[in-house]
Amino acid sequence: MADKVTIADVARVAGVSRQTVSNVLNTPDVVREETRRRVLDVVGELGYRVNQAARQMRTGRSRLIAIRIDPDRDGINGSVLDRFLHGLTDSAARSGYRVLLYTADDDRTEIATFEDLLGAYEPDGFVLTGTHHQDPRASWLLGKGVPFVTFGRPWGEESEARHPWVDVDGAAGTAAATRHLLDAGHSRIGFLGWPTGSGVGDDRREGWARTLAEAGIDPSGLSRATSDAVADGEAAARDLIDSDPGVTALVCVSDSLAVGGLHAARSPGLAWRVDTRPDLPIAVIGFDDTPVAKAVGLTSLSQPLKEAAASCVSLLARALDGTQTSQAPVLLEPSLVVRQSA
Amino acid sequence: MADKVTIADVARVAGVSRQTVSNVLNTPDVVREETRRRVLDVVGELGYRVNQAARQMRTGRSRLIAIRIDPDRDGINGSVLDRFLHGLTDSAARSGYRVLLYTADDDRTEIATFEDLLGAYEPDGFVLTGTHHQDPRASWLLGKGVPFVTFGRPWGEESEARHPWVDVDGAAGTAAATRHLLDAGHSRIGFLGWPTGSGVGDDRREGWARTLAEAGIDPSGLSRATSDAVADGEAAARDLIDSDPGVTALVCVSDSLAVGGLHAARSPGLAWRVDTRPDLPIAVIGFDDTPVAKAVGLTSLSQPLKEAAASCVSLLARALDGTQTSQAPVLLEPSLVVRQSA
DNA sequence: AGGCATGATTGGATCGTTCAAGTTAAGGAA
DNA sequence: TTCCTTAACTTGAACGATCCAATCATGCCT
Numbered sequence: 001m002a003d004k005v006t007i008a009d010v011a012r013v014a015g016v017s018r019q020t021v022s023n024v025l026n027t028p029d030v031v032r033e034e035t036r037r038r039v040l041d042v043v044g045e046l047g048y049r050v051n052q053a054a055r056q057m058r059t060g061r062s063r064l065i066a067i068r069i070d071p072d073r074d075g076i077n078g079s080v081l082d083r084f085l086h087g088l089t090d091s092a093a094r095s096g097y098r099v100l101l102y103t104a105d106d107d108r109t110e111i112a113t114f115e116d117l118l119g120a121y122e123p124d125g126f127v128l129t130g131t132h133h134q135d136p137r138a139s140w141l142l143g144k145g146v147p148f149v150t151f152g153r154p155w156g157e158e159s160e161a162r163h164p165w166v167d168v169d170g171a172a173g174t175a176a177a178t179r180h181l182l183d184a185g186h187s188r189i190g191f192l193g194w195p196t197g198s199g200v201g202d203d204r205r206e207g208w209a210r211t212l213a214e215a216g217i218d219p220s221g222l223s224r225a226t227s228d229a230v231a232d233g234e235a236a237a238r239d240l241i242d243s244d245p246g247v248t249a250l251v252c253v254s255d256s257l258a259v260g261g262l263h264a265a266r267s268p269g270l271a272w273r274v275d276t277r278p279d280l281p282i283a284v285i286g287f288d289d290t291p292v293a294k295a296v297g298l299t300s301l302s303q304p305l306k307e308a309a310a311s312c313v314s315l316l317a318r319a320l321d322g323t324q325t326s327q328a329p330v331l332l333e334p335s336l337v338v339r340q341s342a
Numbered sequence: 343m344a345d346k347v348t349i350a351d352v353a354r355v356a357g358v359s360r361q362t363v364s365n366v367l368n369t370p371d372v373v374r375e376e377t378r379r380r381v382l383d384v385v386g387e388l389g390y391r392v393n394q395a396a397r398q399m400r401t402g403r404s405r406l407i408a409i410r411i412d413p414d415r416d417g418i419n420g421s422v423l424d425r426f427l428h429g430l431t432d433s434a435a436r437s438g439y440r441v442l443l444y445t446a447d448d449d450r451t452e453i454a455t456f457e458d459l460l461g462a463y464e465p466d467g468f469v470l471t472g473t474h475h476q477d478p479r480a481s482w483l484l485g486k487g488v489p490f491v492t493f494g495r496p497w498g499e500e501s502e503a504r505h506p507w508v509d510v511d512g513a514a515g516t517a518a519a520t521r522h523l524l525d526a527g528h529s530r531i532g533f534l535g536w537p538t539g540s541g542v543g544d545d546r547r548e549g550w551a552r553t554l555a556e557a558g559i560d561p562s563g564l565s566r567a568t569s570d571a572v573a574d575g576e577a578a579a580r581d582l583i584d585s586d587p588g589v590t591a592l593v594c595v596s597d598s599l600a601v602g603g604l605h606a607a608r609s610p611g612l613a614w615r616v617d618t619r620p621d622l623p624i625a626v627i628g629f630d631d632t633p634v635a636k637a638v639g640l641t642s643l644s645q646p647l648k649e650a651a652a653s654c655v656s657l658l659a660r661a662l663d664g665t666q667t668s669q670a671p672v673l674l675e676p677s678l679v680v681r682q683s684a
Numbered sequence: 685a686g687g688c689a690t691g692a693t694t695g696g697a698t699c700g701t702t703c704a705a706g707t708t709a710a711g712g713a714a
Numbered sequence: 715t716t717c718c719t720t721a722a723c724t725t726g727a728a729c730g731a732t733c734c735a736a737t738c739a740t741g742c743c744t
Contacts, residue, residue, distance in 0.1 A: 016693075017694050019693070032693095047457070047461070050730090053395040053730080054730035054731035054732085057699045058732040060699085069427055079424060086413050098463060116391065117440075119390075120391050295598070364703095377723085396702085397702075399702095400728075400729055
């Protein structure tokens with residue numbers, strides 16, 4: 001069966017030359033309408049599909065997009081990349097591209113993998129995730145002239161956007177969360193974040209601080225920084241609430257810390273709060289809307305991952321197809337998913 | 343830069359013919375030792391990498407493995423596939439393969455995608471996940487003679503293993519969980535599962551039932567079936583405990599249902615139990631060791647996903663390289679990760 | 685009718701690799 | 715010596731698509 005149909009087979013059956021079939025598929029406007037239809041009929045009839053390897057050899061284009069898949073390093077947030085990947089695969093397929101995976105432990109080995117892949121499979125472009133200050137991967141790709149998009153803005157050199165990027169506006173998210181809490185009657189709203197220095201973490205903290213300040217509340221002393229683990233979040237929350245008993249709500253940089261915050265809020269040591277203000281239990285809002293948030297009823301900020309993935313593909317496809325040199329970055333807003341916790 | 347080094351370049355510099363370079367790389371035993379070393383030196387020096395497209399055109403082998411990526415349909419269990427994918431990408435790379443992603447909404451569209459991919463990118467093999475009774479995907483691939491491995495045993499026709507597969511022994515897992523509870527002093531151990539008919543669910547239930555029976559405890563009446571949502575799990579657990587107040591532990595088919603079970607066990611309506619037997623709180627064990635389990639301190643069964651992925655690659659690679667016709671399936675045992683809940 | 689521009693179609697060359705067949709040189713047996 | 719075998723390497727062809735340059739057909743103008 002399926003004895004590999006070639007363009008020559010289609011040409012023979014349709015009674016035209018190979019080139020005409022190729023034209024029908026690649027530059028339909030140079031072929032007469034009637035011929036075009038006839039060829040397309042035969043294509044459907046024989047189930048012809050263009051052979052990527054042969055096309056790639058001639059054109060140098062593989063129609064492959066490569067992306068790294070991480071081990072779910074920070075467990076609780078793992079499924080974020082998962083959902084992004086699904087969106088990417090879906091959008092890519094619609095634009096005629098396929099997604100190729102690779103792994104790498106650090107920037108150095110990732111760059112080595114770039115060389116490997118470019119030499120062997122020749123992907124047309126890369127999608128980089130987890131961008132950070134002074135990212136050597138971006139510089140390397142820029143140097144080689146390999147097209148790529150980052151999911152995550154270039155944190156270091158904000159001023160010069162030397163490559164297209166897509167990101168989710170973390171500050172806008174925490175700002176919305178903070179406003180939501182203000183509207184609900186909270187005023188002393190704390191923040192559980194990561195240590196200063198990570199672009200993502202600082203950005204999210206900034207949205208909270210700005211919104212509090214706009215409401216006339218001084219955010220100083222209301223923030224705690226810790227690593228991204230549930231236990232750390234619980235300890236930080238407890239510390240914050242102990243030091244400022246007026247705190248009635250927490251905005252968190254991640255669902256991990258938010259779950260820790262929830263534990264602290266419900267812990268026996270804080271029973272007095274529930275008794276004092278039963279009308280206003282400690283509210284908690286997380287970030288990323290992970291399955292964990294869904295499971296424990298945590299209000300959280302949801303990243304529009306499907307849209308982000310679609311934007312990545314669109315930017316990359318435009319860079320590959322046309323001769324677009326510089327492209328406007330895309331900044332998307334997360335949405336608040338309200339559950340029991342706030 | 344990086345002006346695409348071809349096998350002819352290597353041949354010229356090394357002072358041999360193209361074919362000899364090819365032989366050095368593919369069949370080193372037919373080349374004299376000295377020549378071999380000289381060619382390899384040049385290969386390293388020039389940074390030559392074999393062009394997949396050209397090789398594929400000649401040999402018909404793409405060194406690509408295709409796998410579907412799902413939207414995380416059942417949220418809480420989402421990251422299972424994620425971890426499996428990472429392991430697969432990693433193992434595949436070690437064997438000289440790359441992983442290609444695709445999406446599909448159902449079996450029919452997945453088969454259409456098979457045709458698309460086989461016509462265009464010609465992946466050497468597929469890894470199928472989420473196998474079920476009478477899976478048309480397996481039949482289709484068998485019919486076409488396309489190599490594939492399933493992660494998940496062929497539930498329908500257990501007797502005849504017409505293709506290699508890898509699976510995790512769910513029954514062994516729930517049996518281990520049940521034994522763990524028996525050892526801890528529990529005797530009336532309930533089971534929260536899915537409705538009969540899903541291979542995976544029935545298998546997991548069977549391990550629990552068998553172990554209870556072996557301990558001289560009649561499992562009938564101790565099982566509840568429901569769909570895989572936290573709220574459903576909570577309701578089912580409540581129903582079970584209400585109808586049999588002697589129940590002190592729950593083995594669950596998934597972490598989703600287990601989280602529901604935890605909620606029920608801690609709910610105010612069951613306070614009487616805590617008062618009656620404060621020494622023996624209701625224990626709960628889940629399945630899949632998802633991030634949620636880690637976050638809420640749920641004891642759960644962890645699938646050896648990395649090993650499963652490695653086995654898939656190994657089976658597939660052997661089917662592709664050698665002329666192995668039938669291959670022994672691989673059945674791995676999950677391990678119990680003990681946390682606070684049991 | 686002849687010339688000419690325009691559009692549609694064709695044949696040959698090419699991408700980088702591997703397969704199949706061929707060449708060369710060295711060694712051994714008759 | 716002559717023939718044969720074998721190891722080591724080389725040469726030409728082919729995979730299936732697209733690019734390029736050339737050819738053919740058509741209609742229009744003079």
